[in-house]
Amino acid sequence: MKLVDVVLVGIGGYGARYVRALDDLPEARLVAVVDPMAESTEHWNTIQERGVRQYRSLGDFLAAGGRADLAVISSPIGFHQEQSCLALRAGMNVLCEKPISATMEEALRMIEARDAAGRFLEIGYQWSFSRAIRQLKEDILAGIFGDSLLFKTLVAWPRGSAYYGRNDWSGRITNDEGRPVYDSPVNNATAHYLHNMLFLGGRSMESAAHPIFIEAECYRGNEIENFDTACCRITTDEVPEILFLTSHCVERNFGPIFELRFERGTIRYPVGGSIEAILETGRHVNYGDPEADPMGKLRLCLERCRCSQQQPAFCGPEAAASLTACVEGIQRMPVHRFPANDLARRPLHSDDDVLVYLPGLVETFQDAFEVERLPSEFGVPWTSPAGSVDLTSGFGRQRRGETALKSHTKRDVMLSTSIGEDR
Numbered sequence: 507m508k509l510v511d512v513v514l515v516g517i518g519g520y521g522a523r524y525v526r527a528l529d530d531l532p533e534a535r536l537v538a539v540v541d542p543m544a545e546s547t548e549h550w551n552t553i554q555e556r557g558v559r560q561y562r563s564l565g566d567f568l569a570a571g572g573r574a575d576l577a578v579i580s581s582p583i584g585f586h587q588e589q590s591c592l593a594l595r596a597g598m599n600v601l602c603e604k605p606i607s608a609t610m611e612e613a614l615r616m617i618e619a620r621d622a623a624g625r626f627l628e629i630g631y632q633w634s635f636s637r638a639i640r641q642l643k644e645d646i647l648a649g650i651f652g653d654s655l656l657f658k659t660l661v662a663w664p665r666g667s668a669y670y671g672r673n674d675w676s677g678r679i680t681n682d683e684g685r686p687v688y689d690s691p692v693n694n695a696t697a698h699y700l701h702n703m704l705f706l707g708g709r710s711m712e713s714a715a716h717p718i719f720i721e722a723e724c725y726r727g728n729e730i731e732n733f734d735t736a737c738c739r740i741t742t743d744e745v746p747e748i749l750f751l752t753s754h755c756v757e758r759n760f761g762p763i764f765e766l767r768f769e770r771g772t773i774r775y776p777v778g779g780s781i782e783a784i785l786e787t788g789r790h791v792n793y794g795d796p797e798a799d800p801m802g803k804l805r806l807c808l809e810r811c812r813c814s815q816q817q818p819a820f821c822g823p824e825a826a827a828s829l830t831a832c833v834e835g836i837q838r839m840p841v842h843r844f845p846a847n848d849l850a851r852r853p854l855h856s857d858d859d860v861l862v863y864l865p866g867l868v869e870t871f872q873d874a875f876e877v878e879r880l881p882s883e884f885g886v887p888w889t890s891p892a893g894s895v896d897l898t899s900g901f902g903r904q905r906r907g908e909t910a911l912k913s914h915t916k917r918d919v920m921l922s923t924s925i926g927e928d929r
Contacts, residue, residue, distance in 0.1 A: 507533060510811045513574040513598070515540040515564055515589055518547040519672075520603060521580035525549045527801040534808055538572055540564050541581075564589050568596050575811045578804070579603060582675060583693075584685035587612035590627065591619040601807045603630040604701070605693050606826040608686035610834060613827040620823065628807055628819060629826035631701045635803040638781050638794040640820075642773065643706055651785070652769030657703040658749035660875045661696045661761035662868050665754035666854035666861040670730055677730030679837070690732045691752045693833045699762045700738075700750045702796075704828040705821070706766065707745040712819050714828040715742035720835040721892040723880055727755035727844040727862045735844075735867070737880045739892070740832060749878060751871045755844065757852075757863045763875070831897060839893035848888060864888070 510533055514524055517539050526549075528536050538559040544550055553560065561567040564577070577593035579586055579602040587607045590600050600620075606629045607613045620627040633639045645651070675681035677689050692700060707715030719741040724733040735753035742748065766773040771785040781793040799805075803820070810817055819825070844864050854861040874881050882889035 508812060509533060509535040510576055510808045511535050511537045511574040512576045512578060512808075513538045513540060513564075513567060513572065513593075515577060515579045515593075516581035516603075517541045517544055517549055517553070519580075522548055523801070524578055524580055524804065525553070527804050531805060531808060533812070534576075534804075537574055538567055540567055564592050568592070574598050576601060576807060578807075582673070582681070582687070583608055583689075584675065584681055584683070584687050587616055590616050594619040594623040594625055594627065597623065597625065599625045599807070599811055600627045601630060601803065602627065604826065605629070605697055605830055605833070606823050607830060608688060610827060610830055613823055613830055617823050617827075626807075626810055626817075626819065627823055628803065628810075629821050629823060630803050631698055631705070631821050631826060632800045632803045633698055633702050633796040634705050634821035634825070635806055636796040636799060637802075638796040638798065639702065639706070640711070642781060642783070642793045643708075643711060645783075645791070646706060646768075647709075647711070651771040651773070651783070654707060654745045655767045655769065656747045656749070656878065657707065657745055657764070657766045658751075658875060658878060659699045659703055659762055659764040660751045660871050661691075661699050661763075662751075662753050662756040662871055663691070663695055663759055663761075664756050664854060664861050664863060665695070665734070666859040667728075668855065668859040669754075670728060677728060677732055677734065679731050688732065688833055688837055690736065690833075690836075691734065691754050692736050692738070692750070692836055693829070695754070696752045696762070697829060699752070699764065700748075700832065701826065701829045703745070703748050703750070703764065703766070704742070704832075705825055707742060707748070708825060708828075709744055712822055712825060714825040715744040715748075717742050717828060717832050717835070718897050719894065720832060720897065721880065721894045722836045722839045723882055723889060723892045724836065724839045724841045725753075725755070725844055725888075726841055727849050727864055733841045735864075736836060737871075737874065737892070738832070738836060739880060742828075747878075749875070749880075751874055753867055753871070755849075755862060755864050756867050757850070757861070757865060758868060760868045760871070765875075835895040835897050838895050840890075842890045845888055 542562045577598040675687040704714040722738040725735040738750040740748040773783040783791040
């Protein structure tokens with residue numbers, strides 16, 4: 507069996523999961539790791555014992571004559587575009603962690619680099635690689651459910667002071683170097699679940715729904731630069747309405763849950779369950795749990811490297827960029843502070859890890875999910891009216907499927923911010 511040589515860029519945080527996953531994949535050989543702080547990570551001793559070479563930058567790896575079949579980019583979001591393009595130009599295939607990049611401009615550069623290199627570029631939204639989601643999408647595209655009516659998702663995950671203090675970009679708009687990061691739950695910890703709705707709304711297995719209009723309420727309870735809570739309604743060319751409710755300023759975990767409503771059926775995903783569809787005929791279809799194989803994305807990319815024939819993307823940059831377009835729009839909204847007197851505090855994972863939360867926010871989100879409205883639309887006291895952004899001006903409507911991004915090499919409006927991975 508031909509081994510696939512892998513260089514892993516970023517081995518701390520989420521990158522540690524790739525180190526562990528590669529141990530269980532005999533078809534892969536980790537030839538090098540790239541991380542300027544590798545010595546401080548949990549797998550440093552193991553990597554040294556195995557004789558895996560370590561470099562401070564991907565440029566150093568290449569300058570030393572390093573080569574690999576697959577580059578896994580698991581670095582902070584501000585480096586995704588630069589490192590992915592460098593790896594592609596060096597002839598490597600790339601699996602880049604989500605989100606694709608900080609800005610749409612960067613996403614376009616990555617697409618151009620992929621096309622010039624003739625290699626593949628996959629983005630690590632793991633649900634898009636899962637058997638459950640892919641079988642569901644095949645049935646949606648086959649017309650079993652009819653036209654889409656409304657998609658909605660709720661996910662609330664508490665994050666404390668340790669989370670926001672773990673690096674120089676958590677909760678920020680730009681990092682210390684001035685690189686865009688747009689760190690928020692929408693584009694980091696819970697980005698998978700907004701992307702999932704966009705992905706399932708796409709008109710082909712390789713595309714996602716194209717956002718054209720966004721309404722959003724953005725809030726924060728933590729002392730951070732960006733928002734920690736967002737309530738969004740998104741209109742796309744393909745799905746009339748997408749509702750997304752997410753926060754880190756909550757007392758307890760809840761979700762993700764989603765419901766996808768169509769003309770001829772409804773699809774639901776409950777907390778910790780499986781995706782189940784109920785058709786108007788009364789037929790039930792169980793698609794399984796999209797969390798069943800979170801590292802399937804790595805295994806499938808290794809298979810792509812070993813295959814001599816060109817294969818369609820599982821989650822390519824065109825599909826992943828729809829979320830980035832949403833994030834750029836949401837970043838234009840005002841951010842409102844929760845009333846200070848309404849906030850509470852408690853230790854989260856340790857006495858030093860302080861959670862700031864708004865009591866009752868999970869229940870408010872549950873109500874909003876049920877009535878399919880933003881919180882300001884049904885009289886919640888602390889709310890402010892939603893802002894709105896028309897993405898058809900400035901970004902251009904992407905009406906030509908997955909090739910649309912390629913035709914927009916320049917944008918009339920470029921925003922100055924972006925986001926990072928939950929590491």
